[in-house]
Amino acid sequence: MTRFVSVTHTVHAVRWMGEITPELQALVGGGEIEVKTSSPPFLVVANCVDTEGKRKLIPCGDWLYGTPGDVLWSSNDALFRAVYRPDVSAR
Secondary structure (H helix, E strand, O other), X not given: OEEEEOOOOEEEEEEOXXXXXXXXXXXXXXXXXXXXXXXXXXXXXXXEEOOXXXXXXXXXXXXXEEOOOOOEEEEOHHHHHHHXXXXXXXX
């Protein structure tokens, strides 16, 4: 899990590439993780919901970010990289 920063805040983020990794599990913080085995596959995480409170379907290649164990958000790669940069001070 890598820390990323924007102008206003720092988040932890993992890019989902089709596998449930230890970094992804750490970010979710014990929340339920499910992979929808469709084509393409989607990730479903209990603490990542849309504006209606429904669990979001996160496509492969998208970023999952936030504070570990708290509410998480998802974003496609282009939008995520337009807002956030790796936090080089955290290494």
